Amino acid sequence: MERIAFLLEREDASPYRVKAFRTAAEAARRLPAGPVDAARAARLPGVGPKTAQVIAEASAGRVPGYLAELEESAGPLAEGADALRAALKGDCHLHSDWSDGGSPIEAMARTARDLGHAWAVLTDHSPRLTVARGLSVERLREQLEVVAALNRELAPFRLLTGIECDILDDGSLDQDEDLLAELDLVVASVHSRLRMERAPMTRRLLAAVRNPLVDVLGHCTGRLVGGRTRPESQFDAEAVFAACAESGTAVEINCRPDRRDPPTRLLRLAIDTGCVFAIDSDAHAPGQLDWQQYGCARAADAGLEPERIVNTLPVEELLAWTAA
Template identity: 70%
Template structure:
């Protein structure tokens, strides 16, 4: 096993297991250092015992490198692989739907509040077996997450085009997680949204807004032809100190989603699990489409999708109404249909 491969695999498994960020960063940093060495330098430094003199490599990462260079699988990696064999959800729940998924509609890179470059996120999605994935960094208003200004978003589109030229047939689709403004408007220039393959719309501010006002806000957003997926609809957090659900008329919001063809996201993040089961069942009854997404902020988190799949199966979500089961042509035909309506009736 190559040293870089071992270090990156360890980082992936640590992220998957929700390890502290500092621990993950240690292995990703070491991988970057090793990747930057000239040919032969790694073996020479390992033989001389001088690896740890390099900034970014400590005793644990040096040990992993040494074991990989010796031709074996590092012991730490073996232990993590063993732990990863335990399913993320009990009883194999979600595995049937997960096997049908072709992509993920919601992931972040270090262009906003993710921890890894766009290329690393795309490669991880491809290596998990996806045919496509959508890059959805935050919009400008979410400054705490380093949201993308129109200029930065335009730059990112060029980067994605360059990567896709190297990755075919896998495709990284262009997108954004666009803040829903107080009046239900979308936080990005319409002309730029029209250039994107897919738009996730989410509430990130004034989560305790009065229920009637929140309902109007969300209905306006999901009815916008530029909106494709309603992200983490209640905004709740179920771990740590937690955060209560936003209050809104679920029937009205999900009916609006069904009318507009906007998918309701089943957010797979363990701290979100949004929407709650009772609301997920209401969205099924309303006839809405769904997107089972990871909202991943690191490569290892892309493997959390089975958590959302388990909730979808439990709540009776029909697989044919899950947009992640569609091939890229069908997905883009769906998102493009609403944009076409805008051109017909601007």
């Protein structure tokens, strides 16, 4: 059931379909060992006809037919991503159900580990983004304790502490700076007034990427492509990327298929400007962690060397980079 949910998330299926299988998985855990027919499974709370059939097939020791269909169609998400994806040791940007993600912290961490990562950074939203249940100082401090406890269970895998911090209109950061300094990694992103005029938007981004607390500039243009669209924010990209290169702030290659940010022309400009990069899933569900393949394919196509990608660093080298 969990594998089906993962594969559905990976293909960006309806969240309602995914939730049905995750809910059914929780219900199935209450069943005794041994075969269970579909009629009995369907009497469990939250289990429907399709999920009941999967439970019945799995409990009898068979690979459920629906899972077999999904596995057969679950090929590579992007061509040309394999070599670079194999070089990545972590993911700098992912969300849990503490903000606008759909799964618990532990599920996100375990999935990142199972995908072969040595580390991942939990980056739930900052408080100003109320629509995403951004974390207050108190909730973020509570989360740090949860992460510390989880790391004792998951070692040697390491879940790093972080945040996706809103860049406010004046370029300042939407969180207590003393607390930000305690985190392992800070992604800074614009989520409001995305159609600000070019000059003030440039000043806003320059202030953020020059802030020594900021490690990664998230989805720099804020665009959305695909179903729901949103145009790129307008700013002096040459100036912003030059500031990133000078300050050592990584430019994020956001892997979400509805973002693909930065656009190819700006990705090439950032490469030519000498920036370093973070290839990040921006996952809001476990299956979306595999979306890093999309960013790897884009980076490989643009000729980006692995040495310029911070995700290729072992955890101690990553932490030395953020500390610097």
